[in-house]
Amino acid sequence: MSVAQRVAVVTGGAGGIGRAIAARLQRDGLRAALWDLDARAAREAADALSNGRNDVVIGVHADVTDEASVAAALNTTLDRFGALHVLINSAGTTGPIATGADSALGAWQRCIDVNLRSVFLCSRAAVKPMLDAGFGRIVNLASIAGKEGNPSMSAYSAAKAGVIAFTKSMGKELALTPVRVNCIAPAVIETPLLQQMTDDALAASLAKIPMQRAGTADEVANLAAWLASDTCSFSTGATFDLSGGRATY
Template sequence: MEVFYSLKDRVAIVTGAARGIGAAIAERFLGAGARVVFADRDDAEARKAAHNLDAPGERSLVVPVDITRLNETQAMVKQVTDKFGTIDILINNAGIAGPNKPLVDVSEEEWDVVTAINLKGVFLCCKAVLPVMLKKRYGRIVNVASIAGKEGNPNLAPYSATKAGVICLTKALAKEVCTQGIYVNCITPAVIDTPILRQVTQQQIDYMTSRIPMGRVGKPEEVAALIHFLASDDCSFTTGACIDISGGRATY
């Protein structure tokens, strides 16, 4: 019997895998047969998550990484290929909400920090992983953007701008590599119940939730389910797509 969305023996890097959406993705991928790299700057939490999901450590690898530095993303790739031999899937999930304030009050340093993690980090992870995928002419890359990147959220200008950048980076890269067996897509979640939600005010959460017709926030497992398809061989004619998971907030 054919198994749909199988990830058997695929090697997947998940950034921001220590908690939230990243941990849910890692759990889903391990359940689908993948070997999973828990890539996170929080080494202790990443190791805890990996141990909880794969105690023997036979199908997981924890890599502490600062995704804003090319030498660290390249070192991550070497560690992964040294252990597993290849890389099939890259999930660029790591990100921060950044400052909750009007743009006029955002400092240059605050802007740079959000840009470095949310946008430059995606670029550097792709840049480091792509040579492996191009050589084997196979790869699945999924970038986690946000509905804020399509609509813009007030008092979250740096976050909104960087997520818009992730959407366009996805589309540009997808067109560059689609004839080489590598498909690149992004998802745009609305409010999801994760630790990053604690970085914004309750007023901001209420504002975002009020715009969701389903009347609730999303669950990390729901996001992981969508990413699972995009990371699988069953995703064979979809690339450069920006797919909403927003409880009906976005219908375009």
Template sequence: MANTYDFADRAAVVTGGARGIGRAVAERLIEGGARVALWDRDAAKAEETARELGPAAMAVAVDVTDYGSVERARDATLDQFSRIDVLVNNAGIAGPNAPTWEYDLDAWRQVMAINLDGPFHCCRAVAPVMIGQGYGRIVNVASIAGKEGNPNAPAYSASKAGLIALTKSLGKELAAHDIAVNAVTPAAAKTEIFSQMTEEFIGYMLSKIPRGRFVEVEEVASLIVFAASKECSFTTGSVFDVSGGRATY
């Protein structure tokens, strides 16, 4: 039986919420009583997931790389829910596998735009709402790659390291407003992001995990939901590891 946290009367945003870790997080938030906006660039999939999750979920089409799109998504969410208490920045891509000196320039820019600019855009748009409420929880989904760096994944590693740094900076800025900003650094989970990776690279990632398996999306969601809850009341600007022992710091 999973732990449950009280999200009654809370409204949450989960980017990349249509599938994978994002969907698992949305399910747990709804179980706790939250209303959840699924922000996703795949509008059709977001609508399908929202229907499956029930009346507490709404789908919002958004391109997190476009700040205007993020502002419109924020406003649509506020129109429906009147508040935003939780922001989970989960949307991300892996990008291709290649050594740094051969890495495609456009691919680098795309990974950075989604994985780092996207969370920045969402934090920038939503933080003033939370400041006005005097309450909020922001959880950024980074990666073990942001701590250790993965070979042949320079853009992904750098983007996730940047997201960890953004978490630390924003956590200090918002600490006085009862707004906690934390990150999680999961090992790889078997989601659709695997389709962007080579089999060799997937094998490398598995070999680095002392647990000897990939993390389940439900395990990542469990940690995210704690960090998104009111019970995470003192920790901010921190990183919660969920790498199966790969990193112990």
């Protein structure tokens, strides 16, 4: 199968890391569906990435925390492109910046839903079309917070730890199939998501990075592109650090 025949879904694809990954995959020759809660932003991002060619990149409305919405977005993608080969689970939110004791249940649960429930729903939906296609790559965006547990970010840390564990489980479950499942655990990355963090929380995170800088969305995209490719053949259920030297295990 040529790369040009492959189709990728990128959740949260209208901006930030998701858009950077979609742009990289599109440059590599894949067609892409940008799933995003903001339908207008998804369409505008798709038009910008493809110069208006809806046979290359499309924007699709999707609430990735909702089972029916995920099913509808998948149907739209399959109707347009006919197959699915790559899923990038990059939709996310930092959630409440508060101690676990002070976090409101609703905000805590919303963070779990956006960061973890969405990975389950989208990955579950993607497996059958990938098996039908005879090729599949699922790339989940976790976080160094899922390994270390960031203070005042208990919901986010718990959700990303769940993403890492879910990746390990699904990778093992699909090990004897053509589908590989891996995740990326970045440290601080320069995206609009940083605006959800307080200055103190951001400074504390940057201080832990030996390279003394945040990563870039393009650096995440480069790793995601490899994990989505044929050359990632013997890695599954794995977590790939992208932390500027912060990660210690």
